[in-house]
């Protein structure tokens with residue numbers, strides 16, 4: 001996790017379920033925490049979640065019981081607003 005990012009809802013390995021609420025990570029509370037911590041830095045948020053997605057893909061190798069690898073993009077990055085105009089839509 002990069003310096004300055006501290007989440008109460010973090011992903012467990014290798015399941016990538018939330019260690020606090022048990023939902024697939026990023027869970028709804030984690031999305032709120034991430035949006036608050038990255039605020040207007042959508043590039044930083046995308047970069048952080050892209051790194052998490054790559055980690056999840058590596059964890060999924062040989063362990064696809066928890067989800068299809070090709071669904072990870074939507075799970076990790078699909079919820080991020082594309083620009084500031086639609087931030088409230090997330």
Ligand SMILES: [Zn+2]
Nearest residue numbers: 009018021027
């Ligand atoms: Zn959670």
